[in-house]
Amino acid sequence: MPELPEVNTLAVALARQLRGDSITEWHRLSPKLRLPIPGSKEARAIIGGKIVGIKRVAKNLYFDFAGELFLKAHLGMTGHFHLTPEPLKELKHAHLRLKLQSGRILTFCDPRRFGSIEITAFPDECVTEPFAGILTPQYLATVCAKKQCSIKALIMDQQIIAGLGNIYAAEALFAAGIRPDRAAASLSRTELKKLCQAIITVIDKAVKDGIASLTDQPEIDADTTHFEITTLIYGQQGGLCSKCRKGTVEMVRIGGRSSCYCPLCQK
Ligand SMILES: [Zn+2]
Numbered sequence: 599m600p601e602l603p604e605v606n607t608l609a610v611a612l613a614r615q616l617r618g619d620s621i622t623e624w625h626r627l628s629p630k631l632r633l634p635i636p637g638s639k640e641a642r643a644i645i646g647g648k649i650v651g652i653k654r655v656a657k658n659l660y661f662d663f664a665g666e667l668f669l670k671a672h673l674g675m676t677g678h679f680h681l682t683p684e685p686l687k688e689l690k691h692a693h694l695r696l697k698l699q700s701g702r703i704l705t706f707c708d709p710r711r712f713g714s715i716e717i718t719a720f721p722d723e724c725v726t727e728p729f730a731g732i733l734t735p736q737y738l739a740t741v742c743a744k745k746q747c748s749i750k751a752l753i754m755d756q757q758i759i760a761g762l763g764n765i766y767a768a769e770a771l772f773a774a775g776i777r778p779d780r781a782a783a784s785l786s787r788t789e790l791k792k793l794c795q796a797i798i799t800v801i802d803k804a805v806k807d808g809i810a811s812l813t814d815q816p817e818i819d820a821d822t823t824h825f826e827i828t829t830l831i832y833g834q835q836g837g838l839c840s841k842c843r844k845g846t847v848e849m850v851r852i853g854g855r856s857s858c859y860c861p862l863c864q865k
Pocket residue numbers: 839840841842843844845860861862863864
């Protein structure tokens with residue numbers, strides 16, 4: 599499942615390629631996603647409008663036509679875009695095909711269908727994203743107070759921090775030296791400060807790595823969101839801890855997700 603840095607990489611790639619172009623034809627191939635895909639009538643307000651940019655809020659992409667309505671896309675687990683000079687004949691799980699003014703074709707595919715496409719206004723409520731100046735130790739202290747759920751489940755709650763998923767949550771907890779299954783309310787002020795900084799550092803690095811991975815290649819496909827990430831703890835169960843070189847990485851299950859940690863480095 600793409601996390602915030604992967605979605606951000608796609609937003610940057612799409613913006614580079616699509617700025618100045620516009621949608622001329624809207625073909626809904628199969629409406630069955632998590633939400634039904636709008637038909638061409640509902641999309642009328644954005645068809646023909648010049649794309650001025652692609653905004654990202656949490657893990658949502660908003661195609662900006664400099665008007666009130668945006669094309670909102672959520673990738674879910676397996677959603678991806680293909681931008682090609684011509685329609686691809688053998689494209690499986692294609693749900694929406696857009697013809698652009700430039701002649702290129704933008705297709706949205708989603709084999710597992712947890713993604714969504716909407717025509718909607720830009721959200722006005724503020725979400726807390728894992729970036730400096732937005733996520734603060736004070737905020738974490740407030741949301742952790744009296745919470746008996748695990749700290750990992752809490753920081754992955756999209757209503758609390760928008761865009762933090764399993765991989766980067768595990769990495770941030772490792773960097774901060776905090777066990778993922780600790781009760782959220784048990785964290786000290788010092789630990790909350792460390793965790794806040796670790797989340798910001800981990801996401802900031804991944805966002806930069808994602809953008810740096812983009813090539814000049816004009817085509818966009820499922821691989822555009824995939825870039826090399828070096829994980830220190832995620833997926834390392836049974837291995838030697840990369841930090842202390844003494845502990846064996848263990849795994850607990852939290853909220854149905856596997857969570858690796860080093861019993862020596864994380865308390
Ligand atoms: Zn260790």
